[in-house]
Amino acid sequence: MQLLNTDVAVIGAGTAGLAAYRAARAAGKRALLIEGGQYGTTCARVGCMPSKLLIAAAEAAHAAAHTDPFGVRVEGPVRVDGRAVMDRVKRERDRFVGFVLEGVENIPAEDKLRGHARFVSDTVLRVDEHTEVQAAGVVIATGSSPSIPGPLRGLGDRLVVNDDVFAWDDLPRRVAVFGPGVIGLELGQALARLGVQVRVFGVSGSLGGITDPAVRQRARKVFQDEFYLDPDARVLETARVGDEVEVRYVALDNTERTERFDYALVATGRRPNVDALDLQNTTLERDARGVPRYDRLTMQAGQSAIFIAGDANADVPLLHEAADEGRIAGDNAARHPAVKPGQRRAPLGVVFSDPQIALVGALHAQLEPGSFVTGEVDFGDQGRSRVMLKNRGMLHVYAEVESGRFLGAEMIGPSAEHIGHLLAWAVQQELTVARMLEMPFYHPVVEEGLRTALRDAQARLDEARRRARAQAQAALSAAQA
16 A cells, blocks of 8 residues: 655545645645546536536527517427437536546646545545555545435436436436425426426425525416426325336325326435545544534634535535635645634525526525515516516515615526626625615616615615614603603
């Protein structure tokens, strides 16, 4: 067995791992990148990029089939060539992966080690049975994998996850989607628009990560108008029947139904890849999921020389967050024990459904009742949205009563990916609603809807302050009496 010494060992060569490696090298330290699987990030291979390629095809099909309201007549039905759709998805996916692989290939050979790493101690790793690595600091960046509920595991190869979808050569006829989170909602709607018979089943009413009850209810109605969606489904039984999946469930009309599908697409969350690391050989304290407890500003696990970044820490499974976390972890692993907090950005999440969903800053469920007001706009009559026939959805913005500071927002509606960015910048700059209303709003644009919501929030802030002053005055008068 060969022995290697390095300043920083990085386990995993995904987005977080590559960022950690580069940060450690930028700090002037030796770094070793250890990878046991395929090079290429989750985003490029099976995540954000191939899913957007499928969504783009679905949007093209949907737009072509809905031109009549504009007075544009397209003769004959729209025909979706499933093989051509999936061919483009895979070709472009491979192109994006190629860019990542080029970056990995440019890393010096002596800085890369193939194999699966396991901890012998906090700073000693064994890679397969061929190498022992001694490092001053270690970064865990092992990513995550789809989580499969027990009752669905008996479906065999008729059970697929998002990774499998992008290996299809053709589109299936019928798919049952379990989990209307980001992945399930995006892929479920895209498949439906491409002519696949889709049923989307959820639990507990959750939908696309939305926590605001009014926004969630609006989203539910919008999507149910287009395809079958039950966020609080009663699935009675799933079974493998030949080459099909049979699902027995209680439908939205409260009748019991049994249907068969070509596949069950399971999008019920992801679990961090930490089980095979032999973390029991370290000094780390772990939570119920087996994930090391860590400081999300420094990425340090306890007081050890181990840092954890990206999907492996089960915090915010988004590419830009993984890149930031990897950079912080790599820099601190290089400077350990003199670690320092890194910059974390304002929370921002986007679901690329149609309409899109944007979640920014503090969400409704995270706010203390009575401490904030909500400003609202309904996109049904918003000018630019109506011109484009994109006038579906609503936006809620949240502002702190005491300071007037903008706290966050939840939205389903047109241009949510762009409005979400504006609002994330406002959160990070700690702007007040009044200050945001001083910014320019062109006419006619969808962002005028944002101004409407901000104006509503400001009016509610003014009213809340008037009530507070009146109550204070009444209390003073009562005390003097």
